[in-house]
Amino acid sequence: METLYSFDWASVKMEAALVIFAVLALLSAVALPRRFQTSVSALAFVGMYLALILACVFADRLMYCAYGCLIVICALLTSQMSFSFFDKLGRSGQSRNEYIAVVMMSAAGLILFGNTDNMMVAFVALECATICLYIMAAFSKDCASSLEAGVKYLIVGGFSGALMLMGIAFMYGAGRIEGVDFMYMGNFSAGLLNGFFKTGLVLVFAGVFFKIAAFPFQFWAPDVYQGAPTPSSAFFAVASKIAGVVFLAKICAYLNFNSADLLSVKEDVVLTLSVIAGATIIVGNLGGITQMRTKRLLAFSGISNAGYLLVLIAALLAEPSSAYAFNTVLIFYLGAYMMANYALFIAVGQFPEANQTAQTLSDYRGSFKKHPVVSLALSVNLASLAGIPPTSGFFAKLMVLVLAWYAQLYWLLGIMVAGSVVSIYYYFSWIRSMAEPEDKTPCQFAPTAAAKQTIVLLAICVLAISAAVLVFAGAQ
Amino acid sequence: MDTSFDITLNTAVYAPFAFAIIIAVLWKAIGSKTAAAIAALSSGVSFVSALAACWGFYKLGSNMAMFAPAEQLYMLPQLCLSGVSAPMLFLAATVSLAATIYSLSLDIKNAKLYFVLLLVMQGGLCGAFTSANVLWMYMFHEFALVPTFIAMVIWGSAGKRMAAMQMAIYLTLGALVSLVGIIAVYAVTGAAGFNMEAISAAVVSKPVSQYWQYYIFAMLMFGLGTLVSLFPFYTWAPRTYACAPTAFAMLHAGVLKKFGLFMLIQFAIPVLPLGCADWSHTMAVLALFNVIYIGFVTMAQRDVKLMVSYSSVGHMGMCFLGLATMSVLGVGGAIIMMFGHGLSVALMLMLSNIVVNRTNQWDMMKMGGLYKRTPVLAGFFIAGTMATVGLPMFANFWGELAILTSLWSFSPAICALGATGLIFSAVYGLRAVARIFMGVPSGELSKNISSIADISGAERVAASVLVAVLILAGTCPGLITKPADVLLKSFPAYNQGK
Numbered sequence: 001m002e003t004l005y006s007f008d009w010a011s012v013k014m015e016a017a018l019v020i021f022a023v024l025a026l027l028s029a030v031a032l033p034r035r036f037q038t039s040v041s042a043l044a045f046v047g048m049y050l051a052l053i054l055a056c057v058f059a060d061r062l063m064y065c066a067y068g069c070l071i072v073i074c075a076l077l078t079s080q081m082s083f084s085f086f087d088k089l090g091r092s093g094q095s096r097n098e099y100i101a102v103v104m105m106s107a108a109g110l111i112l113f114g115n116t117d118n119m120m121v122a123f124v125a126l127e128c129a130t131i132c133l134y135i136m137a138a139f140s141k142d143c144a145s146s147l148e149a150g151v152k153y154l155i156v157g158g159f160s161g162a163l164m165l166m167g168i169a170f171m172y173g174a175g176r177i178e179g180v181d182f183m184y185m186g187n188f189s190a191g192l193l194n195g196f197f198k199t200g201l202v203l204v205f206a207g208v209f210f211k212i213a214a215f216p217f218q219f220w221a222p223d224v225y226q227g228a229p230t231p232s233s234a235f236f237a238v239a240s241k242i243a244g245v246v247f248l249a250k251i252c253a254y255l256n257f258n259s260a261d262l263l264s265v266k267e268d269v270v271l272t273l274s275v276i277a278g279a280t281i282i283v284g285n286l287g288g289i290t291q292m293r294t295k296r297l298l299a300f301s302g303i304s305n306a307g308y309l310l311v312l313i314a315a316l317l318a319e320p321s322s323a324y325a326f327n328t329v330l331i332f333y334l335g336a337y338m339m340a341n342y343a344l345f346i347a348v349g350q351f352p353e354a355n356q357t358a359q360t361l362s363d364y365r366g367s368f369k370k371h372p373v374v375s376l377a378l379s380v381n382l383a384s385l386a387g388i389p390p391t392s393g394f395f396a397k398l399m400v401l402v403l404a405w406y407a408q409l410y411w412l413l414g415i416m417v418a419g420s421v422v423s424i425y426y427y428f429s430w431i432r433s434m435a436e437p438e439d440k441t442p443c444q445f446a447p448t449a450a451a452k453q454t455i456v457l458l459a460i461c462v463l464a465i466s467a468a469v470l471v472f473a474g475a476q
Numbered sequence: 477m478d479t480s481f482d483i484t485l486n487t488a489v490y491a492p493f494a495f496a497i498i499i500a501v502l503w504k505a506i507g508s509k510t511a512a513a514i515a516a517l518s519s520g521v522s523f524v525s526a527l528a529a530c531w532g533f534y535k536l537g538s539n540m541a542m543f544a545p546a547e548q549l550y551m552l553p554q555l556c557l558s559g560v561s562a563p564m565l566f567l568a569a570t571v572s573l574a575a576t577i578y579s580l581s582l583d584i585k586n587a588k589l590y591f592v593l594l595l596v597m598q599g600g601l602c603g604a605f606t607s608a609n610v611l612w613m614y615m616f617h618e619f620a621l622v623p624t625f626i627a628m629v630i631w632g633s634a635g636k637r638m639a640a641m642q643m644a645i646y647l648t649l650g651a652l653v654s655l656v657g658i659i660a661v662y663a664v665t666g667a668a669g670f671n672m673e674a675i676s677a678a679v680v681s682k683p684v685s686q687y688w689q690y691y692i693f694a695m696l697m698f699g700l701g702t703l704v705s706l707f708p709f710y711t712w713a714p715r716t717y718a719c720a721p722t723a724f725a726m727l728h729a730g731v732l733k734k735f736g737l738f739m740l741i742q743f744a745i746p747v748l749p750l751g752c753a754d755w756s757h758t759m760a761v762l763a764l765f766n767v768i769y770i771g772f773v774t775m776a777q778r779d780v781k782l783m784v785s786y787s788s789v790g791h792m793g794m795c796f797l798g799l800a801t802m803s804v805l806g807v808g809g810a811i812i813m814m815f816g817h818g819l820s821v822a823l824m825l826m827l828s829n830i831v832v833n834r835t836n837q838w839d840m841m842k843m844g845g846l847y848k849r850t851p852v853l854a855g856f857f858i859a860g861t862m863a864t865v866g867l868p869m870f871a872n873f874w875g876e877l878a879i880l881t882s883l884w885s886f887s888p889a890i891c892a893l894g895a896t897g898l899i900f901s902a903v904y905g906l907r908a909v910a911r912i913f914m915g916v917p918s919g920e921l922s923k924n925i926s927s928i929a930d931i932s933g934a935e936r937v938a939a940s941v942l943v944a945v946l947i948l949a950g951t952c953p954g955l956i957t958k959p960a961d962v963l964l965k966s967f968p969a970y971n972q973g974k
Binding site for chain 2: 368369372373379383386387388389390394398401402405406413417420421424425428429431432435436470
């Protein structure tokens with residue numbers, strides 16, 4: 001019988017810290033008067049920093065800790081963004097603290113989702129996180145587009161949850177027939193010849209594809225990102241995508257195609273994943289070309305990045321011998337993606353109105369003249385997303401290209417290169433808008449001091465991490 | 477190598493970056509005049525150090541190793557010089573100096589940003605040719621590319637929006653395709669890293685099969701070819717040079733464009749000789765399109781800046797013809813041609829921009845008779861034209877001579893067709909001189925001809941620097957050919973041809 005004392009708390013240290021402090025913050029936000037609300041926010045931040053410290057000090061499983069840290073940093077940045085967001089809405093510190101608590105709960109759910117080996121726990125964790133995300137999407141109660149985004153996300157999220165649950169049910173049934181516990185991912189390889197199990201696996205994958213906005217389940221992303229409050233959009237674009245990809249990578253790492261009769265299954269799986277990855281890259285990049293709205297553009301950029309990440313997963317399945325490098329590349333890619341995306345979302349939030357639903361690229365005209373340093377930092381982040389050296393985004397793509405070459409996915413590699421070239425158009429359009437002189441209306445872009453520092457810091461990280469890679473690679 | 481070589485080479489590459497950071501740090505404290513002075517100082521330091529480093533390398537004489545590495549500076553990427561990279565480094569430093577001096581004469585809005593971008597671009601150029609690591613060469617190249625894009629959008633002339641985007645997309649496409657080629661070499665040979673030496677060693681121990689050489693060389697040829705405006709991927713070049721602010725256009729057309737050729741000479745052909753042999757005739761035919769087709773297009777231009785831009789596309793065809801021969805003579809000729817053309821096209825872009833600014837006309841048909849008002853400008857313009865045409869005393873002459881000589885053994889027909897390039901450049905070059913400077917002023921120009929001033933002090937210095945180096949290389953070509961010969965002869969790939 002497991003008790004509270006015998007339970008291995010170290011395995012869920014980050015989730016526990018986040019949940020405990022989120023509950024504390026929520027309770028004190030309700031109980032304490034207005035003048036203490038800043039301290040309540042501080043309490044919530046203490047919880048997030050504690051989770052980071054715990055992960056760094058007791059780094060027992062590197063992948064879990066690195067992944068958890070990424071999600072917690074997303075939560076930190078989103079919480080930081082929420083300050084100016086709620087100021088612009090004119091809402092009290094209490095609403096903000098509720099929001100931060102929801103973000104922390106959601107982060108805890110996402111970390112557990114990527115942490116667990118058990119499908120049932122994964123499902124419960126995902127639902128816990130997703131319900132928080134619905135709330136985050138609809139948090140501007142007075143804004144129609146935010147409510148619309150919330151409803152859209154609710155329907156899509158409910159559908160993907162149902163698909164996933166159905167898949168898990170299929171797996172459970174297959175497990176009862178074969179006498180294997182298919183709720184545990186470690187046994188997945190045993191079910192690869194079972195039709196029910198494979199159907200279940202496909203459904204689970206489809207559910208996760210919804211979460212990471214991969215083709216053909218990508219259509220919701222632009223609408224939801226555009227309508228939702230900007231801090232929430234950033235969290236959807238980064239944290240929930242990171243979680244989904246890490247979950248997929250985890251399942252794929254457990255799949256073992258070594259026996260001879262599984263070779264054809266392996267080929268099918270790799271081909272299916274590659275086709276989905278290629279289609280996601282194409283759809284994301286072609287969709288991005290026509291976008292003038294910044295938040296929609298970031299959504300399409302996110303779709304294409306989901307495609308590149310799927311290339312990485314397909315490469316892992318096709319060439320298991322490169323698995324030793326896989327986790328490093330995955331975390332590196334996700335980290336680079338996170339930094340660049342958050343810098344851009346923070347910039348999107350630095351306009352006078354609260355919901356930036358109608359913000360276009362031309363709103364940035366004149367910002368190079370008005371805020372040269374921030375604009376330069378944003379250009380670095382855009383270049384990182386576009387994969388221009390020497391940013392970390394370039395190294396992330398380079399590593400994916402190398403692994404895809406080793407996996408002999410040549411045509412996919414071609415699509416990836418073509419997609420990257422197409423993406424230059426919309427990322428550089430943003431830089432071009434910043435460099436152009438402002439037309440009739442003066443430039444509204446007015447970053448706060450905190451936002452400026454964060455954006456510049458992220459740009460420096462984007463460059464410094466690649467410098468670290470070079471030093472590390474140079475030492476080898 | 478001795479320590480002075482280490483210091484000068486590292487200074488040549490990293491000084492522009494350091495000074496760019498200084499301007500950025502002192503942003504609020506300094507004015508645009510100070511920023512300009514810092515930029516001029518930086519270019520001067522970089523030029524002198526590059527000169528010293530190249531001289532140190534040249535002094536080695538026959539003891540020259542293939543690659544002369546410099547001591548690594550802290551954790552910055554390691555640099556090295558070779559027979560190809562030494563002239564290219566000197567070219568980069570010279571054109572940078574001229575471009576910075578020329579910028580001093582301009583009245584620029586937001587000048588601090590301008591000089592930061594210019595310095596970053598200069599550092600990128602010097603680094604691209606001297607890095608010991610293929611990946612870093614690639615990255616330094618992008619260091620130079622992104623500032624061009626931003627500068628074009630901010631300070632460019634009409635049509636810059638699309639031209640900047642077109643340049644960014646074409647060059648990224650070329651760079652990415654060649655990056656896949658580089659990755660392929662790395663993966664197929666199982667090299668220990670992206671170091672030039674590691675890759676060379678891996679190629680010796682595990683040669684690439686003919687099958688892979690064919691495909692990988694195709695990727696590198698078309699990828700790098702796009703960067704050098706090889707036919708049919710040249711359309712970005714003329715618009716870019718016509719729209720970009722002149723200093724950036726000088727650096728781009730004069731130096732950055734040579735990067736593709738440099739990578740082909742030092743990396744692609746030595747590593748993949750069989751692939752190059754398979755593709756050499758295709759390359760030669762495409763290069764003939766550059767020479768002949770673009771030659772006709774250039775003759776039809778009435779916009780003086782576009783004419784110079786198209787002529788640079790045409791001359792790249794000559795360099796590719798030299799590469800196609802895969803011989804020490806032809807490739808060595810291509811190296812001198814790259815050097816000479818880099819200087820002459822930078823000179824011509826600068827002078828044509830001066831002409832356009834003075835006359836407020838872009839159409840050569842509406843000019844004329846400037847000789848009397850601007851004798852010094854006309855003198856420089858004629859010198860630049862002579863260099864472009866390839867008259868003796870200028871570096872380009874030796875390049876064209878060597879390329880055509882080696883082409884004869886490659887294929888007499890291609891040699892004969894390639895030689896028409898000289899006729900084309902004589903026709904459009906001399907016609908431009910005649911239309912701009914000779915005769916009588918036509919149309920509106922005749923009304924305000926008296927207000928046109930001759931070339932100013934800073935412009936004169938910039939032009940003199942370029943012409944002086946052109947003549948130096950034209951009279952002492954051994955300064956370039958001797959180190960180049962040592963390097964090229966050490967590659968088996970270049971010893972098959974005659």
